[in-house]
Amino acid sequence: MTNRGNNSKITSLLLDWYGKEGRDLPWRETTDPYKIWISEIILQQTRVVQGRDYYFRFIEKFPNVKSLANAEEDEVLKLWQGLGYYTRARNVHAAAKQVMDSFNGIFPSAYSDIISLKGIGEYTAAAIASIAFNEPYAVVDGNVFRVVARLFGITLSIHSSEGKKMIKEIAQSLLNREDPGRYNQAVMDFGALICTPAQPKCMACVLQDHCMAFAGNRVGELPVNDRKISIRNRYFHYFHIQHNGNTFLQKRNGSDIWKNLFEFPLIETPEPADFTLLEKTEPFRQLFHGLSSISIDHRLAIRHQLTHQAIHTLFYRIIIPGNIPYNPPGEIFKIENEQLSEYPVSRLIHKYLEII
Structure with missing residues (x-):
């Protein structure tokens, strides 16, 4: 040859x-x-x-x-x-x-x-x-x-x-x-x-x-490339919760994307969902248990493309008044706002932090 x-x-x-x-x-x-x-x-x-x-x-x-x-x-x-x-x-x-x-x-x-x-x-x-x-x-x-x-x-x-x-x-x-x-x-x-x-x-x-x-x-x-890439659409809803100078994070586990990186509390839905629909979900009720009303301080939409996945993301910044107690589910922990930059996060979270 x-x-x-x-x-x-x-x-x-x-x-x-x-x-x-x-x-x-x-x-x-x-x-x-x-x-x-x-x-x-x-x-x-x-x-x-x-x-x-x-x-x-x-x-x-x-x-x-x-x-x-x-x-x-x-x-x-x-x-x-x-x-x-x-x-x-x-x-x-x-x-x-x-x-x-x-x-x-x-x-x-x-x-x-x-x-x-x-x-x-x-x-x-x-x-x-x-x-x-x-x-x-x-x-x-x-x-x-x-x-x-x-x-x-x-x-x-x-x-x-x-x-x-x-x-x-x-x-x-x-x-x-x-x-x-x-x-x-x-x-x-x-x-x-x-x-x-x-x-x-x-x-x-x-x-x-x-x-x-x-x-x-x-x-x-040339070269002949006949591989067809199937793109999976995912719908993420991140909650940047602030309370008394603190921010709340969780660590990604399992074998999914961004393993062992940190992120804001997340609700993933099978289809696009607005805030009204999110409020009706069980994960939302667990995340904000005991709070009578939630007000959105800031909302940002970002589409993040991975090789086989398109992550359609809505970020909600929620500021809870200091005189109201807040106790999130056990896997979520609080840090001081100034400590956020010390934690490794995904490029998607990094994009959000660059913008806000």
Whole structure:
């Protein structure tokens, strides 16, 4: 399927391009596997421009595996606040503990050991192994799928087992085995800067003469992505309750989104509901038990999009007069208003706090 001589030319052109056009990123100034790992996890589902600041803050707070492993989970989640996909933060914390327990606090160098760590998949393991330890493993992420599919005119879906297998084999055949880390960074940058999903810069592409998609005028059709994402609509009603200088929070548990993050008391309804309908629900009666009347000080609607969920949210700020006692249900606890910024919250709650 691939021509070894042509592959070698593609690899050479990519490395030459990277030497001139590659991005200047702080985590590329090190071969420390810990720092490379943190940067790769942060950049999952996160743009570089946003991830850079988080990377600096994270490394400053937790400069090594031991400091991260010894941290409280709330500390890690708070530092992650605003990045979203909080499973990444919990996994990073758990993996740091694994390194301390299973590898004597030394980040493992073998690919098989790296991929055994919590939250590290094939892509991240290949990135760490190649960049930090010069191991010959090709990274295969969305950028690489796109570049390879276009270069070699692959019409199989990138979500099919056959398509994935073919692209991974080609990616491995393109790898520069003398400098795998540099090649991996080159192809990632090429996909991010030149061979982009929309409006790729084909006229500035150094691989134009080797691209089957360009030759066949099929760049816009490749890669083939036939995955259909089903979006679930959810309806959240948050109550920002204030009483005698206090605010009330609860912690999310279970396996739902935003596990172990904090939030205002929440009522979720199966359909959209206004305040009049909410007042008739049992959770509302339990939340405001003993209060004869509730007045809304502020109301805000926010729609928050996740990969598979659309969260339609109404925030109600309720100020209860100080001379009226308030005792919420047991899972809800009070903090002083000034303490609110100390608690890790979801990006949705963070958006609300930015606005009010």
